[in-house]
Amino acid sequence: MADPEYETHDYDVIIIGAGGSGLRAAIEAKERGLRVALVCKSLLGKAHTVMAEGGMAAAMGHVWPEDNWQVHFRDTMRGGKMLNNWRMAQIHAMEAPDRVFELERWGALFDRTTDGRITQRDFGGHRYARLAHVGDRTGLELIRTLQQKVVSMGTDVFMECKILRLLPDAEGRISGAVGYMRPTGEMVVFTAKAFILATGSIGKSWKYTSNSWESVGDGHAMAIWAGADVIDMECVQFHPTGMVWPLSVRGILVTEGVRGDGGVLRNSEGKRFMFDYIAEMFAAETAKTEEEADRWYDDHINNGRTPDLLPRDEVARAINSEVKAGRGTPHGGVYLDIASRRTPEYIRRRLPSMYHQFMELAGVDITAGPMEVGPTCHYMMGGVRVDAETQAATVPGLFAIGEVSGGMHGANRLGGNSLSDLIVFGRRAGIGAADFAEGRAGSPSVDAADIASVIDEAFAPFGREGGDNPYGVHEELQETMQTLVGIIRTGPELEEALAQLEDLKGRVAKLSVKGGRAYNPGWNLTTDLPAMLTVSRSTALAASLRKESRGGHTREDYPNPDPEFAKFNFALSSEGGNWDSPIGAVESPLLPMPDELKALLEEAH
Amino acid sequence: MADVTMRIWRGDASGGDFENYTISQNEGEVVLDVIHRIQATEAPDLACRWNCKAGKCGSCSAEINGKPRLMCMTRMDQLPEGPVTVTPMKTFPIIRDLVTDVSFNYAMAEKIPALMPPPMPEGGYRMFQQDVERGQEFRKCIECFMCQDVCHVIRDHEDNKQHYAGPRFFIRLAELEMHPLDTNDRREFIKDEMGLGYCNITKCCTEVCPEHIHITDNAIIPLKERVVDADYDPVAWLGRKIRRRTKKSATDAAVQPAP
Numbered sequence: 001m002a003d004p005e006y007e008t009h010d011y012d013v014i015i016i017g018a019g020g021s022g023l024r025a026a027i028e029a030k031e032r033g034l035r036v037a038l039v040c041k042s043l044l045g046k047a048h049t050v051m052a053e054g055g056m057a058a059a060m061g062h063v064w065p066e067d068n069w070q071v072h073f074r075d076t077m078r079g080g081k082m083l084n085n086w087r088m089a090q091i092h093a094m095e096a097p098d099r100v101f102e103l104e105r106w107g108a109l110f111d112r113t114t115d116g117r118i119t120q121r122d123f124g125g126h127r128y129a130r131l132a133h134v135g136d137r138t139g140l141e142l143i144r145t146l147q148q149k150v151v152s153m154g155t156d157v158f159m160e161c162k163i164l165r166l167l168p169d170a171e172g173r174i175s176g177a178v179g180y181m182r183p184t185g186e187m188v189v190f191t192a193k194a195f196i197l198a199t200g201s202i203g204k205s206w207k208y209t210s211n212s213w214e215s216v217g218d219g220h221a222m223a224i225w226a227g228a229d230v231i232d233m234e235c236v237q238f239h240p241t242g243m244v245w246p247l248s249v250r251g252i253l254v255t256e257g258v259r260g261d262g263g264v265l266r267n268s269e270g271k272r273f274m275f276d277y278i279a280e281m282f283a284a285e286t287a288k289t290e291e292e293a294d295r296w297y298d299d300h301i302n303n304g305r306t307p308d309l310l311p312r313d314e315v316a317r318a319i320n321s322e323v324k325a326g327r328g329t330p331h332g333g334v335y336l337d338i339a340s341r342r343t344p345e346y347i348r349r350r351l352p353s354m355y356h357q358f359m360e361l362a363g364v365d366i367t368a369g370p371m372e373v374g375p376t377c378h379y380m381m382g383g384v385r386v387d388a389e390t391q392a393a394t395v396p397g398l399f400a401i402g403e404v405s406g407g408m409h410g411a412n413r414l415g416g417n418s419l420s421d422l423i424v425f426g427r428r429a430g431i432g433a434a435d436f437a438e439g440r441a442g443s444p445s446v447d448a449a450d451i452a453s454v455i456d457e458a459f460a461p462f463g464r465e466g467g468d469n470p471y472g473v474h475e476e477l478q479e480t481m482q483t484l485v486g487i488i489r490t491g492p493e494l495e496e497a498l499a500q501l502e503d504l505k506g507r508v509a510k511l512s513v514k515g516g517r518a519y520n521p522g523w524n525l526t527t528d529l530p531a532m533l534t535v536s537r538s539t540a541l542a543a544s545l546r547k548e549s550r551g552g553h554t555r556e557d558y559p560n561p562d563p564e565f566a567k568f569n570f571a572l573s574s575e576g577g578n579w580d581s582p583i584g585a586v587e588s589p590l591l592p593m594p595d596e597l598k599a600l601l602e603e604a605h
Numbered sequence: 606m607a608d609v610t611m612r613i614w615r616g617d618a619s620g621g622d623f624e625n626y627t628i629s630q631n632e633g634e635v636v637l638d639v640i641h642r643i644q645a646t647e648a649p650d651l652a653c654r655w656n657c658k659a660g661k662c663g664s665c666s667a668e669i670n671g672k673p674r675l676m677c678m679t680r681m682d683q684l685p686e687g688p689v690t691v692t693p694m695k696t697f698p699i700i701r702d703l704v705t706d707v708s709f710n711y712a713m714a715e716k717i718p719a720l721m722p723p724p725m726p727e728g729g730y731r732m733f734q735q736d737v738e739r740g741q742e743f744r745k746c747i748e749c750f751m752c753q754d755v756c757h758v759i760r761d762h763e764d765n766k767q768h769y770a771g772p773r774f775f776i777r778l779a780e781l782e783m784h785p786l787d788t789n790d791r792r793e794f795i796k797d798e799m800g801l802g803y804c805n806i807t808k809c810c811t812e813v814c815p816e817h818i819h820i821t822d823n824a825i826i827p828l829k830e831r832v833v834d835a836d837y838d839p840v841a842w843l844g845r846k847i848r849r850r851t852k853k854s855a856t857d858a859a860v861q862p863a864p
Contacts, residue, residue, distance in 0.1 A: 043654070044711065045748055046662045060728065101727040107720040107784065109737040109744055116731035134741060140661065141744060151711075152719040159711075183700045212656040246633020252659045357659060360678050362633070471645035515650030518617070519701040522649025 003448075004455040006178075006187035010444075011035045011156075012437040013430075014177060014192040016163050016219065019047035020139070020422035021402035021429070022198030023146035024099075028430025030153050034437060037156040039179070039190065041214050044157050045147045048200050048212050049422065052139025053255035053353065055121055055131030056419035058096035062113055063120045064128035064300060069093040071127050074600045076417060078281065079125040079311045080381075080410020081551040082566055082601075083232065086593045087388035088408040092417070092424050099423040100132050108145040110134055122260040125311040125414040127285070128300060136255050136351045142419055161188060163218070164527060165454045166195060166226045166398065167446040174226060174397035176446035178454040182524060185517020187455050191444045193437035196391075196399040196429050197223060197384065202236075204528075205536045206377035207482035208251035210242055219404035221531035223384045224538065224574045224583070228393040231406040231569040231588065232382035233535075234542035234553045237413055238487045240265075240315035242376025244333035249361045251376040254336065254354060256415040258371075259308045261350045262297060263338035265319070266370070267327035273334075274307035277318035282310055313412040313551050316375040320487055323374065333374035339367055375487050379418065381409045381552060382542070385571060385588075390432030391425055397436065397444075401429045406569075411551020459517075461526045467512035470525040477504055477532060485540050490556045494544040501537050505580050508533055530579035538583055542570045545585055566590075606630050609681065610688040611639060613651065617701045624648075625688070630681055636691065637665055637676040640703075652702035660815060663749030667703050668692045673751035673813045694754040707750055709759075713770045716798060717777060722786035732785045743780035743824060745816040746773065752810035752820060758803045769800035772810035772820050779824035782831060792835040801825070801832060 013029045015022045018040035029036045040047065059072040072093035077084055100118065104110065110118040110132050121131040134141040150157070163179035177190045199219025203211030224230055241254040259265070267273045278286050286304045287293035293306035308315070319334050328334060338347055344367035348355050351366070358364040358371060384393045384400035386407065391399045402422050409417060461467065484497035508530060513523045548562035549555050571588035574581050611626045626643045637655055644651050655665040658677045665676040670690050681689070697705035722730070752772035758765050770778075778795055781787055795801050808821045818824075835841055 042656055042664065043707065046656045046664050048656070050662045050747070051657050051659065098727055101730075104730055105722055105725075105786075107781075109732075109740045109784070112732055112734040112737060114734075116733050117728075134744070137661070137745065140747065144744060144746075148714075148719070151714055152717075154715075183704070183706075212658065212662070214656065247631060248634045248638045249659075353661065360660065361635070361680070469645075469649065471649060475645075513649060519652035519704050520650040521644055521652060525649075 004187060004452050006189050006451070006455065008189045008191065009037065011037045011190065011192045013194045013196065013433045014039060014190050015196040015198055016177065017047065017198030017200060017404075018044055018157065019049040019198060019200055019402065020142050020146060020419060021426035022196070023143065023150050024423045024426025025196050025198060025401060025430035025433070026150050026155050027146065027153065028427045029434045030155050032434040034434055037158060037190070038150070039158045039161050039163060039177070041160065041162050041182070043159050045143055047143060048215060049139045049143045049419075051210065051212070051253060052142070052419055053136040053253065054123055054257040054260065055133030055138045055416050056096070056100060056142065056423070057123065057126060057130045057414065057416035058100045058132055058420055059093060059130060060097045060100065060118065060120065060132070062117045066301070067128040067130060070600050072096070072130065073597070074603065075126050076414060077410070077601055079414040080412055081561065082410065083235070083550060083569065083590070084410030085388055085407030086591060086597060088425070090597065091388060091428070092408060092421060095424045096420040099420065099427065103142065103145050103423070106145050106149045108141050110141070121257060122297070122309065123415040124256050124259070124309040124315065126416065131260070131416040133257070135349070136257050136353045138419060142422070158188075162524065162527060163222065164458055166222050167450050168226065169445055172396065173440070173444070174395060175444035176451070178451055180458065183519050185520065185523070189451055191446065193440045193444055194397055194399065194433035196401060196433050197404045198401050198426070199404045201380045201403045202535045202539070203377045203380070205477055205481045205532045206486070207478040208242065209377040210239060210251055210253040211377070216528040216532050217380075217535035218528065218531040219400070220383055220538070221534040221579065223393060223398065223400060223404070224534055224572070225577050225579065226395055226398060227574065227577060228395045228398060229385040229571045229573050229588075230383055230538060231385045231571050232411065232542070233538040233572055234546050234570065235381035235411045235551055236377065236539060237312060237379035237381060237552045238316045238375040239378035240312055240319050240375055241336055241373040242378070243362065244329070244372050244374045245331040245362060252357070252361070253376065253378065254371060254373050255351070256312070258336055258338055258351060258354060259306075261338065262341045263336055264306070264308050264341065265315070266335045266337055267322045268329060269327060272308070273322050273327070274310065274315065274318060277314060277321070278307050278310070279314060282314070286310065311412055311414060313554070316487060317554060319373075319375055329372045331372055333372040335370035336373045337370040339369055344368075379403065379413055381411060381413055382406045382539075389428065390435070391429035392432055392436070399429045399433045401425045411553060458527055461511045461513045461523060464510060464512045467510040468507045470511050470513065470522055470529060473504060473507050473511065473529060474525060474532070477529070477536060480504070481536055485536070485543060488554050488556050489543050491544065491547075494540055497540045498537065498544065501533060501540060505533055509580065534579050534583070538572050541583055541585060542572060545570055606632065609639065611643065612688050612690040613643070613702070614692040615651070615702050616699065618699050621699070623690070634681050635677055636669055636674075636679045636681060636689065639681060640676060640691070652700070652704045654704055661747060663747030666694055666749040666751050666754065668694060673754050675749060675815050678815060694750070696754045696756070696760045697750075709766055710748070710750055710753060710773060713774050717774065717781070718789050718791050718794060720781055720784060720787050721789040723788060730786060736785045739783045739823070740780045742818055743776040745818055746776060747816060748773065749815060751813045751815070755809045755813045757807070757809065765800070765803060768798070769803050772804070772825065774799060775801060775804070775828055776818060776820055776824040779828050782828065792832050795828060796832045796836060801828060
């Protein structure tokens with residue numbers, strides 16, 4: 001076989017993914033004067049961050065002066081059911097305010113308080129109104145601000161470029177990345193001294209998800225193949241409120257801001273059912289009656305929070321139970337009602353894109369009637385195990401941030417903590433990768449034979465006759481994950497899922513596509529499926545091992561949390577480094593937490 | 606529901622033609638759902654861009670029955686009976702099928718002088734809601750580039766792309782000019798480099814904006830007024846002539862790093 005053709009580019013730091021965290025990392029590394037490039041699968045500014053709605057959590061104390069990083073830290077740890085990397089949760093809570101102010105300096109126009117400061121909104125699991133926001137399009141504001149900053153700095157951006165594999169040098173340091181340009185289908189090889197993964201989520205392996213096509217878990221998979229550890233892969237967040245009707249929009253996100261701004265959940269009998277689902281852990285800080293809950297919006301000090309704003313895992317399970325008990329809506333959700341509680345003007349001003357989305361896609365006027373909502377696969381807590389200070393993975397030369405990293409959010413993420421996660425750890429990874437690149441001697445190099453084998457594998461479906469259509473295999477994978485590795489799990493179903501995923505491996509190995517290489521979505525999907533299978537197998541495996549219920553991981557056969565399982569994360573790694581290699585799991589003990597931080601967790605408020 | 610016939614333009618820079626696909630449809634579907642079903646069944650290599658499928662990312666712009674629309678926000682049941690025609694945006698070069706080369710827009714974005722706020726300790730800025738709302742309207746822009754697609758200055762005159770930024774960037778410039786913290790002066794730049802004068806306010810851009818931004822009334826016209834004020838005020842003109850070498854023009858500011 002002839003040597004494959006590809007173009008090559010060399011940099012100091014390569015960032016794969018141009019959502020909020022990738023852009024923030026690029027700014028930091030670029031400011032160090034290094035040669036930096038961003039590589040992203042879509043056009044710049046289209047990454048999944050644009051979908052974030054409600055806001056970014058930062059204890060600035062603009063609305064409630066009682067707020068501070070200690071309270072934010074406590075809320076984050078309790079929301080994560082104590083599985084978090086406590087040091088990440090601490091860094092996040094301490095640094096988020098400065099990162100928000102920095103966005104303001106770069107041009108972000110947040111909504112204001114009456115005295116002209118950045119205002120903050122209530123969200124689930126947060127003791128105080130803490131989310132800096134722009135109506136319900138905060139993600140767009142974040143990505144546009146960072147994008148414009150990156151562009152003004154003259155950063156190189158490779159758009160519509162899909163990375164397939166990370167490659168090490170002879171000493172095992174990550175030194176290269178092989179991929180293709182989607183518009184032409186031509187292969188490209190990047191060499192660099194440090195690589196930052198900022199590739200986002202894994203939701204596209206489920207049938208009903210708020211995630212875009214990009215969220216196939218390719219960063220998670222590439223890290224696993226490169227020998228890195230991943231943790232908490234069983235911890236997948238199902239957001240309680242996705243659209244349920246019409247079917248074609250099922251899964252699209254309905255912001256938690258609806259509840260933060262006064263909306264409540266009701267079942268088909270009109271009852272505010274969340275009062276029946278207050279777990280003991282949250283009883284002290286949650287309202288007991290509807291009257292108390294309604295007073296809370298104006299007086300957080302003397303009233304408990306409405307249970308509509310319990311952490312997402314709690315609310316999603318409650319909705320699931322109501323629907324199962326026959327108290328759901330005609331289309332299998334529950335009602336989310338803000339129309340009867342706030343004026344149409346208020347709703348349109350606070351939630352413009354929700355108003356627009358329901359009006360256009362479902363023909364529902366949310367200022368006049370309730371929305372139908374149900375859980376949707378939304379966020380991946382699990383990911384690459386990283387060092388809290390630098391975001392360095394367990395393989396040298398590799399860093400990970402945002403959803404592709406694990407630890408920050410433990411078993412369940414609080415709303416609003418993802419956007420702040422992106423900017424806090426995006427910056428830290430930029431520093432970490434820049435330090436690593438500056439300290440690394442010599443030019444990074446990778447084995448040409450490794451490159452050739454990645455390219456061969458990518459092009460193989462063109463030459464194959466009679467294999468499966470990638471779209472059909474993808475649909476089967478989604479069916480498996482939705483029905484067997486969904487919001488409520490059982491041991492036998494997880495075993496069944498693992499068996500079905502083994503079968504799918506054989507079919508992914510024999511996919512066929514037609515057409516050319518240039519902008520061919522069918523072929524592009526064949527290059528996503530190996531990653532989706534690796535990630536799905538990891539999630540199903542970790543879910544089968546965690547024989548308890550905690551955060552985003554709920555086992556019907558082990559319905560309660562088990563203190564023994566609170567002592568460790570499951571750390572997974574590849575035994576072979578190929579997409580179809582076996583995956584192994586070990587119990588990795590949590591880091592011991594200092595006493596002064598432990599004390600914060602025990603305070604009632 | 607009855608099957609629908611989709612007439613989709615297929616081809617690349619070297620040429621192409623319409624292909625018909627007759628396909629099932631379900632209640633509540635949007636054009637992008639039907640395109641996805643065609644990909645999954647008859648034409649796995651049919652190229653189209655999309656991301657969020659909720660009208661928030663601006664990736665899936667195309668011309669549906671001749672009008673620029675987001676495919677993800679166009680419901681099939683609101684289109685007239687009969688075949689549905691889907692073509693790529695006309696103003697930009699074709700890559701493949703419904704995907705166009707929109708790099709013109711990214712090149713324009715690189716030229717725009719950044720925000721220059723005065724220095725201030727963290728958290729020290731004060732801005733009032735009424736003041737930020739002017740810019741917030743423009744920052745709703747999802748960069749679908751349909752305003753650029755429909756703007757006849759570049760849609761019908763390819764050579765104007767050399768010196769005309771288009772409506773998307775006029776709202777960006779208006780946002781910067783109206784930003785409460787900005788100290789940069791871009792008026793000469795807007796006139797000379799961004800070609801604001803070519804716009805003759807036919808409002809086509811405003812009509813197609815999926816975010817309902819008042820592009821013409823709230824951005825372009827106020828921007829034209831600012832530029833005209835600066836350019837035709839004889840005192841200002843004289844002042845510029847005299848202080849030419851010391852005044853920080855927008856072009857100078859453009860090369861300064863943002864703080």
